[in-house]
Amino acid sequence: KAGVTQTPRYLIKTRGQQVTLSCSPISGHRSVSWYQQTPGQGLQFLFEYFSETQRNKGNFPGRFSGRQFSNSRSEMNVSTLELGDSALYLCASSFHSGRTYEQYFGPGTRLTVT
Amino acid sequence: SQQGEEDPQALSIQEGENATMNCSYKTSINNLQWYRQNSGRGLVHLILIRSNEREKHSGRLRVTLDTSKKSSSLLITASRAADTASYFCATDDQAGTALIFGKGTTLSVSS
Numbered sequence: 355k356a357g358v359t360q361t362p363r364y365l366i367k368t369r370g371q372q373v374t375l376s377c378s379p380i381s382g383h384r385s386v387s388w389y390q391q392t393p394g395q396g397l398q399f400l401f402e403y404f405s406e407t408q409r410n411k412g413n414f415p416g417r418f419s420g421r422q423f424s425n426s427r428s429e430m431n432v433s434t435l436e437l438g439d440s441a442l443y444l445c446a447s448s449f450h451s452g453r454t455y456e457q458y459f460g461p462g463t464r465l466t467v468t
Numbered sequence: 469s470q471q472g473e474e475d476p477q478a479l480s481i482q483e484g485e486n487a488t489m490n491c492s493y494k495t496s497i498n499n500l501q502w503y504r505q506n507s508g509r510g511l512v513h514l515i516l517i518r519s520n521e522r523e524k525h526s527g528r529l530r531v532t533l534d535t536s537k538k539s540s541s542l543l544i545t546a547s548r549a550a551d552t553a554s555y556f557c558a559t560d561d562q563a564g565t566a567l568i569f570g571k572g573t574t575l576s577v578s579s
Binding site: 358359387389391396397398399402409410442444446451452454455457458459460461464 | 499501508509510511512513516556558560561563564565566567568569570571572
């Protein structure tokens, strides 16, 4: 089975722009979670989607949004980018929701905001 | 918010030595997990220990859990250069659908 894939792997954007990141889960997995990793705040949960429904949301401003499609692929969007949004964005997939120990992580998208 | 706090933040050892990392957490848990991350890449699940377990082994990994002290430790025996990575402990949030990570321990193993 192919693993979790994330595109693009690297991205450079300018403050004020918006960005969309994509995550393709392992085939058959219906849950996709997103995490942000920064040197200052570490790894923080953004949101989880299961069968196209947002099941859980972390403590992030409304500029961060996401969605999941019927094929379980997920996208996250960040609008009005700030310098502090520079981070590694990781997604993880699992078959079930609520079984974090069954999650597989993708390689991440490195976003740099200048 | 961070649930776990790893100690030490950084650890440098020689190949063949053992590496011990500690993690403390704040709230009651159902389980605790350890992850490895190589050089800012994806996370790899290493081991899960449930709240009713005190010790668990997987290959060269040994994890202990002390729920009375809200702490866990990860021991890597006979370290190799390939073990160089960051290690994170993680627990579930209240909903059980999100991981709350500690800040991690960066392990450097030199040959």
